Amino acid sequence: MTARPDLPSGSSASAAPAEAADPQPTLGTPARLRAAIALAVLGAALTGVGPLLGLTSPAVPAAYPGWPLLLVLALLAPVAAALFARAGKPMAAAAVLVGPAALAPGRLGQDVQFAVEAGMAARPELLRASSLINFEPAFGWWLLAAGHVIALVAGFLAAWGISESGAGTQRQGLLTSALCAGVLGGVAVLMAPFSSDDPYLPAETALDGPLPVLIGSALLAVAVPCAAGLLAGSTDLEFARGGLLGVALALVAVVVPPLVSVLVLDEVIFAWGPLLGLLAAAVLLVLASRAGRGEQAEDVDDLRLPALTRLLALAGAFALLAGAVAVLAALTPHVSMPYGLRDPSEYPARMLLPAGILLALVGAGMLLPKLALLLRPVLTVLWAVVPLAAAGSLDAVFTAVQAAGAGAGLGAWAAGASVLLAAIAAVLAAIAGAVERDDVDLTEMAMRRLVLVPSLVALVLGAGAFSLPVLTAPGYSAPGVFTDFGTTSWGLVLALAAVVGATALAPMCRPGQAAALLCGAALLVGVRALEFPLTAERLPGTAPGLGLWFGIGCAVVLLGTALAARTTAEPTN
Numbered sequence: 001m002t003a004r005p006d007l008p009s010g011s012s013a014s015a016a017p018a019e020a021a022d023p024q025p026t027l028g029t030p031a032r033l034r035a036a037i038a039l040a041v042l043g044a045a046l047t048g049v050g051p052l053l054g055l056t057s058p059a060v061p062a063a064y065p066g067w068p069l070l071l072v073l074a075l076l077a078p079v080a081a082a083l084f085a086r087a088g089k090p091m092a093a094a095a096v097l098v099g100p101a102a103l104a105p106g107r108l109g110q111d112v113q114f115a116v117e118a119g120m121a122a123r124p125e126l127l128r129a130s131s132l133i134n135f136e137p138a139f140g141w142w143l144l145a146a147g148h149v150i151a152l153v154a155g156f157l158a159a160w161g162i163s164e165s166g167a168g169t170q171r172q173g174l175l176t177s178a179l180c181a182g183v184l185g186g187v188a189v190l191m192a193p194f195s196s197d198d199p200y201l202p203a204e205t206a207l208d209g210p211l212p213v214l215i216g217s218a219l220l221a222v223a224v225p226c227a228a229g230l231l232a233g234s235t236d237l238e239f240a241r242g243g244l245l246g247v248a249l250a251l252v253a254v255v256v257p258p259l260v261s262v263l264v265l266d267e268v269i270f271a272w273g274p275l276l277g278l279l280a281a282a283v284l285l286v287l288a289s290r291a292g293r294g295e296q297a298e299d300v301d302d303l304r305l306p307a308l309t310r311l312l313a314l315a316g317a318f319a320l321l322a323g324a325v326a327v328l329a330a331l332t333p334h335v336s337m338p339y340g341l342r343d344p345s346e347y348p349a350r351m352l353l354p355a356g357i358l359l360a361l362v363g364a365g366m367l368l369p370k371l372a373l374l375l376r377p378v379l380t381v382l383w384a385v386v387p388l389a390a391a392g393s394l395d396a397v398f399t400a401v402q403a404a405g406a407g408a409g410l411g412a413w414a415a416g417a418s419v420l421l422a423a424i425a426a427v428l429a430a431i432a433g434a435v436e437r438d439d440v441d442l443t444e445m446a447m448r449r450l451v452l453v454p455s456l457v458a459l460v461l462g463a464g465a466f467s468l469p470v471l472t473a474p475g476y477s478a479p480g481v482f483t484d485f486g487t488t489s490w491g492l493v494l495a496l497a498a499v500v501g502a503t504a505l506a507p508m509c510r511p512g513q514a515a516a517l518l519c520g521a522a523l524l525v526g527v528r529a530l531e532f533p534l535t536a537e538r539l540p541g542t543a544p545g546l547g548l549w550f551g552i553g554c555a556v557v558l559l560g561t562a563l564a565a566r567t568t569a570e571p572t573n
Helices: 030-053 067-086 090-096 098-120 139-159 172-190 211-232 237-264 272-291 295-300 308-331 348-366 369-382 385-404 410-439 449-467 487-508 511-529 531-538 546-567
Strands: none
Touching: 030 067, 030 090, 030 139, 067 090, 067 139, 067 237, 090 098, 090 139, 090 237, 098 139, 098 211, 098 237, 172 211, 172 237, 172 272, 211 237, 211 272, 237 272, 308 348, 308 369, 308 385, 308 410, 348 369, 348 385, 348 410, 348 511, 348 531, 369 410, 369 487, 369 511, 385 410, 385 487, 385 511, 449 487, 449 511, 449 546, 487 511, 487 546, 511 531, 511 546
């Protein structure tokens, strides 16, 4: 075993034996694959039959006969899996079913809107209301929901029994392209499906829509890039090829119906969201074809990444710079107000001081070779502290400029620059993590139950910390994730996403990396809790909100889980 020459000093990582460098994944029994394909066909049939039988009681027809289209779109992935299996490519056949399974929870979440308030569902291919009467879910809705559940089960059954030992040849070009396409697809499903002049066809973005649509769209937005990235990173080319194809076909099934509605309905006007989703699906299809060309072709087009030490140093430098600029933003005026008017950004800008100090300390630590690998996971989470802090002050600046004719000051420009620098640092840290994982850590990924349960508890508490107000006051409505969505809310969303990512990945990471991720999340939640003592004076009669107590509880659970993760022994093979 030989250590990599470009690793920071103090790292104990080493390369794997040569004979373990090119493992071959194995697949479960062919009978299991056949059962998974049969289940996928059944689930697809139910998603077409359900709308045909009617989703609501009293029954309301669709704006046009959309069930044949939905049936054909749902059958694309099962048919592709059957063709792969018939061609003697079971790995590709199994992987095709994983994509629809990944998107099934999000699609089910969106369809829950028909059971809650069908008239607010902007789905003309399924239903077009003409009154405000109350609807009850009918038998067809249960079939539609069952179709999504069965698709999820089929994906799990297909992937069950597939195992990979170690890590294969690095294919960063394919992985990066798949992630970019997945992010584009994730953004697309959050956008409005169309514009509408019909009051019974409300066309809104996911953030402005009803809660079930918001939750379902958010699950889709997370599932598309995550599934694309995980499947593209497979060590087996056939599995990567089938997986990307499955994600593309599942995304097509989501974005094509709104485009068809635009073509056949006069009241529905084109919007860019579905077209961007279709573009993302097309890119994934191209990448699926590329993944099947073979190992040699992929190596030629590999993304040439710098050495790990240089990536860590660059990430640390950008983090240090972002933190310093955030501190500068906290200490300088954000707006120049007209005479007699109070600066609304004074109190929100205070949040930039602890955020900048924390990020600067992490960045400085990453410039030290002995601490770089330890702090890299912290940076991938803690970078979100800057947009969390800057969003509130920038929201106040935008309001002052638009409503009072104020002028933006140095602090506002510094706050915006710090967000950009922090994002660059996060991207560099994430790429460094990919290099570290592919080239250094060749242990199998294992789920640590001792970390999983408290991580799920922390996830719930973190959702409350960022979704509920930290402080309350008479007549004050705090910006939030689900209410009064504005510029401040984007910072909350990014911070919540960072905590969700940390708590979801920690149970599958090595002990050191898991502890670092959770500590970064704890620091992030801690800054959220600091909003109360730092800004409570701006309003009379302020009191702690539920978000403060959720935040404190989340930080405590995260730190305890980090300690548990650090003391957990490495899994043995």
